Amino acid sequence: MNEKRVLTQTFGVVGAILEKDGRILLVKENNTSHPDHGKWSHPAGWIDVGENPMEAAQREVLEEAGLTFVAEHILGIYSLVRRDLEKELHAISHAIKILFVGKILDEAPRQLLGDTSEVKWFLPDEIYSMDKATLRDSDIKTAVHDYFEGKRYPLELLRHSVSK
Numbered sequence: 001m002n003e004k005r006v007l008t009q010t011f012g013v014v015g016a017i018l019e020k021d022g023r024i025l026l027v028k029e030n031n032t033s034h035p036d037h038g039k040w041s042h043p044a045g046w047i048d049v050g051e052n053p054m055e056a057a058q059r060e061v062l063e064e065a066g067l068t069f070v071a072e073h074i075l076g077i078y079s080l081v082r083r084d085l086e087k088e089l090h091a092i093s094h095a096i097k098i099l100f101v102g103k104i105l106d107e108a109p110r111q112l113l114g115d116t117s118e119v120k121w122f123l124p125d126e127i128y129s130m131d132k133a134t135l136r137d138s139d140i141k142t143a144v145h146d147y148f149e150g151k152r153y154p155l156e157l158l159r160h161s162v163s164k
Contacts, residue, residue: 024042024121077096
């Protein structure tokens with residue numbers, strides 16, 4: 001869906017923390033019109049209106065990292081306020097982010113969509129040492145820490161319903 005994005009209200013985002021051999025997958029942002037262009041992030045994005053958040057996370061991983069992902073747990077729910085972008089975005093960005101963990105089913109290389117220029121696996125200490133010039137959101141460090149601390153919540157915590 002191509003719904004208009006509104007930054008003057010809190011909005012929903014989903015993403016995934018993907019780990020392989022002790023490394024975390026990050027994607028490099030590729031949007032020259034956005035202040036976070038060239039920064040590393042975990043695969044994440046807005047939930048489309050009406051979309052199941054778990055399916056949105058799987059879609060974002062496929063679009064941004066080229067991987068087929070199946071969510072097995074919720075890592076956490078993160079509230080991220082970006083006052084640092086107020087001048088550029090003409091608003092204070094406040095995302096409520098649901099992060100999932102799970103397994104990668106298919107690592108066959110796929111062409112990345114235009115908003116990702118690179119995919120790379122990082123050791124946790126490499127991520128912890130990134131600053132705001134390199135890492136898109138500060139909560140990524142918290143999420144990586146939570147992942148390695150073993151935090152996991154059942155998927156049943158999330159209830160999605162659509163009224164007709």
